[in-house]
Amino acid sequence: MEKRATIKDVAEAAGVGVATVSRVLSGGSASPRTRERVLAVAAQLDYRPSALGRNLRQRRTGGMGLLVPDLTDTFFGQLAEGVLACGRSAGEPVLLASTADDPEQESEMIGMLLEQGVDRVIAVPSGGADTWRPAIRAGMAVVFADRLPADAAEPAGSTGVRDLMLLDGLPAAAEPAARPVDVPAVLADDRAGIRTAVRYLRGLGHRRIAFLGGPGHDRRVAAFREAVGDPVDEELVVFATGSRDAAYAAASGLFQSRPDLSAVVAAGNVLGEAAVLAARELDLRVPRDVSLVMYDDVPWAELCSPPLTVIAQPGRDIGYRAAELVLRTGARRPRTVVLPTELIVRGSCGPHR
Amino acid sequence: MEKRATIKDVAEAAGVGVATVSRVLSGGSASPRTRERVLAVAAQLDYRPSALGRNLRQRRTGGMGLLVPDLTDTFFGQLAEGVLACGRSAGEPVLLASTADDPEQESEMIGMLLEQGVDRVIAVPSGGADTWRPAIRAGMAVVFADRLPADAAEPAGSTGVRDLMLLDGLPAAAEPAARPVDVPAVLADDRAGIRTAVRYLRGLGHRRIAFLGGPGHDRRVAAFREAVGDPVDEELVVFATGSRDAAYAAASGLFQSRPDLSAVVAAGNVLGEAAVLAARELDLRVPRDVSLVMYDDVPWAELCSPPLTVIAQPGRDIGYRAAELVLRTGARRPRTVVLPTELIVRGSCGPHR
DNA sequence: CTTCTCCATGGAAACGATTCCATCATGCTT
DNA sequence: AAGCATGATGGAATCGTTTCCATGGAGAAG
Incomplete structure (x- = not known):
């Protein structure tokens, strides 16, 4: 040595x-x-x-932080690969942390990144705007990916998602009024994706369509409500916490409490997995007894029998673009990007009987 | 700010x-x-x-590097989650890089880590011992996880795997002879896992059992050869490169060239996925026409129909233990750890007909 | 031939922590 | 009462880089 x-x-x-x-x-x-x-x-x-010396001198670590809820979820794996690819081609290291969809852990990790001098983060946020305000105040360049903080004010204009505004509550003395700070994001077009799926199911004759969501699926459930239109049967909209067990429990509960439902939209691949498992356990046949559309096109969707009809979103691209944005920060103010989704019809949906 | x-x-x-x-x-x-x-x-x-100041003074970055081939592979996702969990509880940041099973990229990433002052790495190695020698020479604490470098001298004692020896080729002038340096590793008991699977298939009457491997599966194929005993039908042992396409091609080729095979051991979940897909495409029914055992117990193994019989290895534990080892480095010389595997019988194997 | 400009160059000051070492006070022993 | 050990404390050096600034020399313009 x-x-x-x-x-x-x-x-x-x-x-x-x-x-x-x-x-x-x-x-x-x-x-x-x-x-x-x-x-x-x-x-x-x-x-x-030595990056050490340089970083100290320039008062910032190069590279970027990446915060995802759970790497065991294939979608986040894809997203991470995208970020990594961009980081590699830019020669920037990536600091990884997973948050388990827990705002507290997320906050802790933000602190850790701050301590490390990492001033660029791409995050799939779990906490609300409150969790992120300190980071932004500290001068971090943040780009959200796949989701927005739960309580972020999102202008729902017909043109799609605009830049996210987080109110930066400065000490009242320093500034006359709170100054809005916008955080760019890279998202999939959840609204279009969900709408397409719902219309597709409607076209097959389904009327009682359930929504199975998890943490961070607020935009998707909103899109679902919009697509279904009034009145929404609230019993058909259920949410699970992040774990696979919780997802299974939620799916199973849904099927048992409402045997009259004929189709399910699962808002993520973990939930889709749970739905398949629960349906099988309850002897519901897909798609004969219940039709299923799952968000996320993961490799194993084709392995199911029947293969799952999915709303595909480009996980890798989302990660790559987000990394690009966070690296370009400072050049011109980055704006949020919405990437298209695609309904891939396979075999898990059938006509209503 | x-x-x-x-x-x-x-x-x-x-x-x-x-x-x-x-x-x-x-x-x-x-x-x-x-x-x-x-x-x-x-x-x-x-x-x-500020970690910056501290690191410079102490001439090392805290934290650890993590090198995996591909985060899209659920197993490595699990492994990464294990490492992250350990890092979190130790308050150590984790620098992530993926290598796509390419020794060159791996080498590049090692360089990057070195530059960053990261002196602890846990890696699923893609390259050979040559790739790793520079890292070790530079004083990095390395722990291998899940695999060993392809050409590492592994004493195949009956007691299991012993510490890996990499010959550290010092400049001939400095030392009289090359000095062996041992690198600890955390591995699954591939030998037992494969042996159990092969015996299980044998017990079902299968005689023509194929092995479908990928990069880094050397230990598994060795175990397969040992378990099958002489003579090994070499046409039944095929390897694919890392991509999903290559895996599919290999599986498809195998089924077509040897219609007489009655069982397949897939050495990883990507290969298992490929085998299922290829079999379906060729109208081979599992398990009627062909039995399948897959390495890695991933959540979606249960979703297949029939659910896949697997050799489960504790991905998360492997990651966690490896991180523990690399952090404890220096205390007492860490030794390599072998964790047990388990054959989980589900529905993808049937009696030979 | 002088003066001005420009550029290559090196010394030294940061950056933010840790840590060695000298200093000083305190309390105890003899 | 004097000497000694102990422990708290602050100044300064250090880590490896970037960057500011002063210096010096060479070439151009007058």
């Missing part, structure tokens, strides 16, 4: 000052002669600048 | 020296009076020590 060469070593060996070495290595001006020599010596010594 | 308070601010506000603040905060000796005052001031200023 030999210690690594420092910039000082390089400077010495090349017979120049450290400033010159630094300039050469970071593309500043230097005479061709010295540039060449420095480069040669650096290569020969296998010199790699 | 107000800048964060530094240790100097705290010292000033508390009327003490920075050294005292540092001591109080890191548990050194201090009089109860000053300790109290410093703590109060720190809390009041919302002071959080």
Whole structure:
């Protein structure tokens, strides 16, 4: 274990000052002669600048933080791969944390990132705007992915999602009024996705359509309500907490309490999985007894029998774009992006009988 | 965006020296009076020590790196969750990178970690020992998880896996002979898992059993060969590269070239998925026409019809233990750990006909 | 030939923590 | 009462980089 060469070593060996070495290595001006020599010596010594020193000097860690609820959920795995891909091509490291959909853990992780000097985060938020205000106040560049904080004010204009506004409650003395800060986000077009699914089910004759949601599916349930139109049968809209057990319990409870339902929209792949399992357990046949549409196109959707009809959203792209946004921050104010969803019809929906 | 308070601010506000603040905060000796005052001031200023400064001084970043091939693979998602859980409880950040099973990318990522000053890594290795030697030479504490480097010398004693030896080729001048360096690892008991599966299939009457492997499944294929005994029908042992497409192609090719096979052991969940898909495409019924055992117990194994019989390995535990090992490094020399596997019989295997 | 400008260059000051070491006060032993 | 040990405390060095600023030399313009 030999210690690594420092910039000082390089400077010495090349017979120049450290400033010159630094300039050469970071593309500043230097005479061709010295540039060449420095480069040669650096290569020969296998010199790699220490991120530690640089970060301290520049008062920020490079790279970005990534906060997801649960990597065991294939969708978040895809999203993470997207972020990682972008990070790799930008040469930026990625700090990962999972929050288990718990605002408290999320808050803790934000603190950890702050401590690490990470000032760029892409997050699938679990907590509300309150959880995120400290981060933004601390000057973090935040980009939300896949979701918005539960209580964020989202202008529901017909043009789609606009930039999210978080009220930044400054100390009353400093500013006359609270200043709005907008956080960009990369989202799937949940509204269109859900609407398409509901219309598809309607077209098959289904009237009693249930919605099975989990944490963070607020936009989806809103879209569902809108698509179904009044009156919404509230018993057919159920929510589970994040765990697989809870999802199963919710699905099972739904099927048992309302045997009259004929179709289910599961708002995420964990919920879809739970619905399939619960249906099987209760001897409900898909799609004969109940039709199922699942959000997220995961590889195993095709393995089910029948293969699951899904609302596909581009998990990897969402991650990649979010990472792009958070890295470009500062250039021009990034705006939120909405990516299209697609209804992929396979075999889990049938006509109402 | 107000800048964060530094240790100097705290010292000033508390009327003490920075050294005292540092001591109080890191548990050194201090009089109860000053300790109290410093703590109060720190809390009041919302002071959080910057990891940047600390890391530079101590010449190492805290935290650990995590290298996995692909987060889209549920098993690695589980593993990552384990690492994250351990990191969280130890208060250590985790730097994530995925390698796509490409030694070159892996090597690049190791370089990145080195640059970041990360000196502890837990890795699912893709490259050989050569890829890892530089890391170890640089003083990194490495723990392998789930696999060993392809060409690592693994003493195949009957007691199970022993510490992995990587020959550390020092400059010949410095040391008289190459010095062995051992890298601990956390593995599943592949040998037992595969053996159990093969015996189970044998017990059902299967004689022509195929093995469908991917990158990093060397230990599993070795175990397969051992379990099957001589002579091994080499046409029944096929390998695919990491992608889902390649896995599908391999599975499909296998079924087509050897219609006489009656059972398949898939060495990972991506391969299992591919096998199911390929079988369906070729109108082979599971388990009537072909029996299938898959490595990895992923949630969706139960969703298949019939539900998949699997060799379960504790992905989350593997990650957690590996993280523990890499964090404890230095205390007492960590030894490699082998965790048990379990054959979970569901419906994808039937008697040979 | 002088003066002005420009550029390459190196010294030194940050950045925010930890930690060595010297200092000083206190209380105890002899 | 003097000397000594103990413990609290603050100043300053240090980690490896970037960046500001001053210096010096060379070439151009007058």
